[in-house]
Amino acid sequence: MDLVRHLSFFVAVAEEGHFGDAAARLEMTQPPVSQGLRRLEKELGVTLIRRTSRGADLTSAGRELLPRARLLVDDAKRLSAEARRLADRADVLRWGAVLHLGAPLTAVCAQQVASATTDQDMVTEPASALVAQVIAGSLDVAVIDHPCVTGTLVADSVVRLPRWLVLPADHAAAGAARPRLRALTDLAVCLPPRAWNPPAHDQIVDGFREHGLDSAVRPVTSDTELVAAVAGGSAFGLTAHPELFAAVPSVRCASVSTDVTALRLRVIHKSPDHAAIAADVTAALRSEADGGGHPK
Template identity: 30%
Template sequence: MDIRHLRYFIAVAEEGHFTRAAERLHMAQPPLSQAIRQLESELGVQLLQRSTRHVSLTAAGHAYLERARGILEELSNASEHARRVAAGSVGHLVIGCVGSVTYSLLPQLSRGLATELPGVDFAFRGEMLVPDQVEALRNGQIDVALLRPPIADLGLTVEPVRQDRLVVALPEGHPLASTERVRMKQLAGSDLIVHSANRRSMMYDVTLGLLRGAGIEPHIRHEVGETSTLVTLVAGGLGVAIVPEPVGALRLDGVVYRPLVQPATTVPLAVAHRSDRHEPHLARAVGVIHRLT
């Protein structure tokens, strides 16, 4: 069956006249009449009652008209959906974020993505450590990750988006809380709160590397899995922590943040996804993330 036959039949049924239907379709009347006869022959039923002045629908014609309209509407919807998929305007994505992004960037990011890609359904997972993000990307639990390199997995595409400087989170009553900035050597002897080594946190290695580079033997009091827990323990006076500056967006009574100098160090933030993922909506979302960060 040619889909044009459905359009021809609908035009004749709605106009009630072959000549007017032909004019509406911008075609000659004889080919239109022939196409309708072919349609009836293929179906094995009479769809139209014909007279010299008027055309009316049979009972079968009424039933077929309803279904034909539905078919054309679904075809139109399918075509529009395919165009939107090709343009990256529809889809579903889960974005996983490290802790510092969860508090500083996620609110802006969720609003921006919803505004620029309203047809894409976004879900977010916050407070993820980098190893958990990498595993979630591999197994498809998340589609995009905002994480901190280095990443050794060659199956992932990792694109840097910015550098974040490091700061020291201090209890409000700590002697260094009254200073404008903190030198690494001033942290000698301080109790440290760090992200978990067992969960292979990137910040664990960064923190210990900085301290040992300054000749300080780290004194770790607590290891935690979530950034919010880390800051809460600092606010409780249980130690100090070295964190990326965006963590400062997590405001808690009892904790202050001071720039870390000597060395003045930054850590990278990157957006990552599986290298075998090429969906248009994923590429557009990554582009939006670059612009918003």
Template identity: 35%
Template sequence: MDLRQLRYFVTVAEERHFGRAADRLRMAQPPLSQSIRRLEVDLGVELLHRTTRRVELTDAGRSYLVRARTILADVDDAAHEARRVAAGSVGHLAIGCVGSATYSLLPPLSSHLAAELPGVDFSFRGEMLAPDQMEALRTGAIDVALLRPTVADPSLTVVPLRRDRLVVALPAVHELAGHREVRVTDLRQADLIVHSAGQRSVMYGVVLGLFRDAGIDVHVRHEVGETSTLITLVAGGLGVAIVPEPVTALALDGVAYRPLVSPAATVDLAVAHRSDRTEPHLARTVDIVRRIV
């Protein structure tokens, strides 16, 4: 028994006539009749009652027709699903985002992904520090990461996306909020709020490097793990923060953003995934991310 025999049987059962079925299948009638006979022999039952004018289904034939149609439909569905998988149109992906990307990129990204890959089930994790994202990629907890690049890892493919400028988030009542721009040296006496979570944040190293290069001491008042918490503390007047420019999408009353003037006042953004991941829907997702960013 093979799928061709099932298709032949279904066609004959629908036409109730070998001649019309042969025309529909674009084949000669004798081999069609022989194929149905072989099917009946293999099954050990008579499926069709033949007369000189018509073909009628036996009780066994009516029952077999229902199952044959189901089998053929499942086979067609499987082929369609395989083609969709090969085209990267179906699957599941978890995407992790660094804090600034959570607010500036996640809204348009999620919209584009839903429109261009409607068959892919996406989930998102925001406010992830880069080291946590890299570990989550290695373990499979997430599949794609929007992160600030750290030390190179040969097990991960990291594709640069853009370089973001740094800005200073200030309480709106701070004296520097009246300036058009802020220099690192202007923050000599400022209380800083920084990303840290155990000093594993990329931004923690960037901020401390800016002060070190300027030759001034840094006064860290608060260390936080989430960008939203950091900006909330700035709004509360507890200090100032140096953040990537996309964080300005997180607009809170009581916070003013000013450009930071420094030769090193930038930080990179990249998209990353495990190097051994080659699924088409993952590759299409990375392409969409690169195009949007």
């Protein structure tokens, strides 16, 4: 016996108080509803509905069991609706990227994802949050900065993208072809907050110190905050996309000879089903690092 279906007959008759009205609500004829209710009563071993000349009245057992019957019927409807939603989204690839990846690189990744799936959902979060979401299964793939604690997740090879210094236009180092990092000791360095990815944050700070630069760190969470800090004349930052700052008169971008400033990225995933798209996104990022569309 289809328990949920027969419970829906019971709920409809109880709420309508009439077999004919219940059948109309269920878009059925009356005999199957009446027969189904009798089967349910036989299965449960109690009489639920008392048939009268006026229609249908609940028995004492029916009154006690009706609330639970409603819950079961409603839960079954919600289950079916959720299953339909998941089926409709079966071809949606859910992916994420670190907030400081930047619009151009995010677009490169999105184009690669679009070539492999009919639809995509994308979020931008700190690396630590992206790792947690991939582990939990709410994301399929994520682009994070390296190094990062990823646990048992699968991480593709590291891609290094060059980054330029973003300097105040009137700073002495702004006119040099390739300024030395130690020439920036009078400026704070703008970096994403350490909490976003402590290992990556500490690696770059340690790299600066090895090159004679031990500046105060100013956390920034966006290019807008970076521009504001640099334009104020007291800080410098890093960008993988100097073209985005070309129209800002108060800042200058300069390349450096060391790769300590490089943006190191990895694509992570959990399921073998997503290994191919992760590899494709890694390849697209590597193409950018090798100069495919990346400004020199």
